[in-house]
Amino acid sequence: MQLWLIPILPLAGFLINGLFGRRFSKGLVNTFAIGSVVLAFLWVLKTLWGLGALPGTYAEHYFTWIQSGALSIGADFSVDRLTAVMLLVVTGIGSLIHVYSIGYMAHEGGYYRFFAFLNLFMFFMLTLVLAANYLVVFVGWEGVGLCSYLLIGFYFDKKFATDAGNKAFIVNRIGDFGFSLAMFLIFRQFGSFDFAHVFAQVPAAPVGLLTLIGILLMFGACGKSAQIPLYIWLPDAMAGPTPVSALIHAATMVTAGVYMTARSWVIYTHAPIAMDVIAYIGIATAFVAATIGLAQNDIKKVFAYSTVSQLGYMFLGVGCGAFSAGIYHLMTHAFFKALLFLGSGAVIHSLAGEQDMRKMGGLRTRIPWTFWVMLCASLAISGFPLTAGYWSKDAILLAAAHRAPWLYWAGTFTAGLTAFYVFRAFFMTFFGRYRGEEKHPHESPPVMLAPLVVLAALSLAGGYLFKVPDFLRSIFPAAEVPEEFSLMAVASAAGLLGIALAYLMYVARPGIPDSIASGAKGLYALIYNKYFVDEIYDAAVVKPVVNGSRVLLWKGADVGLIDGIVNGIGARAKGVGGVLRLVQSGNARSYATWVALGGVLVIVLMIAGGLR
């Protein structure tokens, strides 16, 4: 089926734009960048069409990548139903966001660079999704991390952007450390990286080791998918252009962790403790991030914390054994969160770069299209009945209720919080009085609005149209729980309550938030400052490392030991050279004589060693 064509197309786009894009016109850059991604999307469709119902796994082997003793790693791609969902999400949403970027990036510098990086990201993400063994996953995993770093720091002339890029990269390294350890353990235990091979042997493996592998994999996923304790990079990552936030930091890359844990479901089903860890991390992240989201004023920050929170939901689903629910939420989240980001991008675009919600307001009449699509997205994320978010969130909450009631209640409460902060942002942006400085907020061009409308439709109807759990039933174990109407009603009610509260506080009675903030000063400060996590990390991890490096490694080991050795060698060499310098007279004929002498010596040695 030529699966390799799927990632190679964006790679070709990257190479063409990266190498020659500087000389291209914007239209030409667009053609290659978007054309390659759309072609990849179409090729995905054709491939899936050709594969039909896809009952099992379809694999392709291209070449043996690494061959070393017992280790044999092929460049293998495979497609099953899980991969199919991911492929459609990545290429579909990716195509829409590429199109959107034409309008959004129209007036930015480094146009070709942006699209080249975006294409490169698509290549690595598709590699990650298509991979048939952990090592190829890891290639994609690292590659998307690299692209994330490059695109967060896209405005490399701004220090906060480059700092954010570095932070994302370094925090991801910590997670990758866990992933690497997990891979070492997998190879040690199973002697292979191939999914099929590993998963077939899992039932026979010791549970303790599986738990360790599971937790380490989850640690890697924490880095990539911004879970506690490694979520801190994602809010900062909003320094990148908004399409990047939508594509990489909302819809696709950050869900790679969810995908990876779901892909490794066999390991987790045999390691219940690891499952619990995932569930607890998921719910904790969901709750903490949602509370932080309550007090943010930067529209993109709100959605960033919202992403962290929603990812927590997905992990909650995975941790509760409802892998398909997690993937389901992954997909719907990709729809509405991409839409939220792109919509907020449209807002920011219309306000000439303003991101502070306190300087917005009343935009409903001025940018009506954006208003309507944002409403769709906000409803979807709040779990408004029959929207996309409603289906997937309920699937997760049902699984949680099945697992442990308190998980369900915490999740439901978080859902209420989610609805509240999302609509807080929505109302602050579109209702009330316009508080901004930009005189003429303008509607975005059609090329930006068209993807928004498509995504809005998906946000409303996508959950119903694409019943992922049904589609994935053949892959994941039957963790089905009977749909309990009461639980669904409560969850939906929590969402509606959140919306109502937000309406009350930010539209009907705009004075309330300030009075709450002044009433519960300590709590507000805690939330507003994101629980001081960055500061704690700084004091607990970053400072000791920096100081230790400076005092011990630099002054001690580097200057004292290594430089000492190097300088010592240099001094000896200089001494010897001082003697040999006499030979180096700078006279070519002397050199020639020495060469001839050397030739004579060689012949003498040959004769001394015996001819032939």
Add this chain to the structure above:
Amino acid sequence: MDVIIFLVFALIAVVAAINVVVQRHPISSAISLVAVMGSLAVLYLLLGAEFIAAAQVIVYAGAIMVLFVFVIMLLNAGGETKAGRSITASLLGVPVLVALLALLAFFTARIYPPDTEVRFGGFRGGTAAAVGRALFTTYLLPFEITSILILIAIVGAIVLARKELE
């Protein structure tokens, strides 16, 4: 007959080679070198290397040495100046050379006993056709690489020799 031809042209070659080394003016050396090359071409013919003999005359004597003569004429720098300062060369040179010659002769005598003999027509594989066939089959890659080498040399020579552009 073969022996006579060999002796005559070997003698010319050696005398001319000595002349290359001892002549004071480079142009005399160059002409002597042409003589060496010419007599070597005859010896190549004796050994059945007719294509190489022709190439020796055309390429070496006809092109490379003309280039030398051309440069010597262009510079017209006159004879050699006595400004030698190489103690190494003057002290070590003669012994090293004698040793080199002695060793090479020793080698030749040891490895090739006098019963291996050469006669004219003893090897007929050196025609242009044979050389060309080997060149474009077995040695195609080196051949193509030398074309690149020549290209590089041409570019290098032009870059070196052209006048600096302000």
Add this chain to the structure above:
Amino acid sequence: MDSFIVISLIKIFVVFGALMTILAYLQWVERKVIAHIQVRPGPYRVGPHGLLQPLADVIKLITKEDLVPPYVNKPLYLAAPFLAITTALLSISVIPFGPAIQVAGYPTYMQLTDLNFGVLFVLGVSSIGVYGIALAGWSSNNKYALLGGLRSSAQMISYELPLSLAIAAPLLISNTLSLRKLVDSQYGWLWNWNLFHGFQYVSFIVFLIAAFAETNRVPFDLPEAENELVAGFHTEYSSMKFASFFMAEYANMITVSCMATLLFLGGWVAPWPAAYGSGYVPVAVFAAAGLVALFHGLHPARKRDRYSFPVVGVVFLIVAAVFLVPLTQNILLPLFWFCAKTGAILFLYIWVRGTLPRFRYDQLMGFAWKFLFPIAMLNLLATGLVIAAF
């Protein structure tokens, strides 16, 4: 073996004598032709129509004082003309003038030696020829001579490349390096000649142009541009040494013309097979010439024509008759065609000299490297492709 040496010696004498005579008379022909181009009689005093002029010139040159200027590099000054004339005459030794023949029962070739890499030999020897001129220029210790020598060596190196490449194309077609086999491959009709082989006229034109430059002839006679460089590389030469350079130039012209004939014009082969009567062409030509002479003898314009023209006419008729004798026919027919073709090219040389102005030096070099060389290269490439394709 002994008969081989004897025959070879005879051939050497014949060829050398003929070549020297032709050299001398080529001079005369050139002066005559140029004179007629310029509408003047040319040499007229020594012998009838100046026919003894070459002899007079030789006597003059031999009896002139042989000057050796001071401050020249004597060995090289003396060696240069020797080198020039030697290399010029050496090429003739491999040029075939006709097919295999029987002379008094001994089979032999109308050629001094048949080398199976004759083309390479000619190229090699002609490339050595540069030294004569270069050394003459340098050893004269004269700036005009030096500049002439420099110019000529640069010119000859430059034009040797298109020349070699132009030669390579017909060699590809004939698939041999032997001059004899080269001609053998062109037997038959006119269109079997390499010249009419596809687009080989390109090679021929490139060859001719490069050959003009190689022999330092007009319009490429920069080395001896008398209005800038006095007489170029042979400014300081006189007497027989000067004559050597002079002879070398004409010998080179003849060599190059012979090469052109052999490579492109089918050598001694008649334009159409003997079965269709090509053997009677020389008879017809000489007979016609004799009859014309006789006619003019019967209707003399001047008094002495009454005796001279009939004599000439009878001689021509005898020659025509000799062409009919089977024994001599075998030798003379190929020779006739060879000489006719070579003569035509030599005439072209003279014609060009009487017509074209001289190039400027930078134009000359630019022409070689930027026009002629690429053309020759492309032509060779195209020829190779065509041959590989069919």
Add this chain to the structure above:
Amino acid sequence: MTGHIPLSWFLTLSAVLFSLGVAGFIFRRNIITMFMSIELILNAVNLSFITFAYQRQQVAGHLFAFFVMVVAAAEAAVGLAIILTVFKNRGTLNIDDMDSMKN
């Protein structure tokens, strides 16, 4: 009439020419003469190649000689260009005067 030549004579001739080339390179001070000595060395080596080709009855030796010639041509072009440049900059061809690497 046809006497045979011992193969070693050719090799000895090659050795002699080689040594003469080395001698020229060591004892001559004119950079062009030194360069010509290198050509002499290359020629000596070529003679060896051709001789070995005769001994082994293989054409390979001829090809080595051919490649040596090609390289020599390239070397001559570049080398002479360097010599021209050196002479233009320093006004001398004496190798012993070209010792700027010493300081």
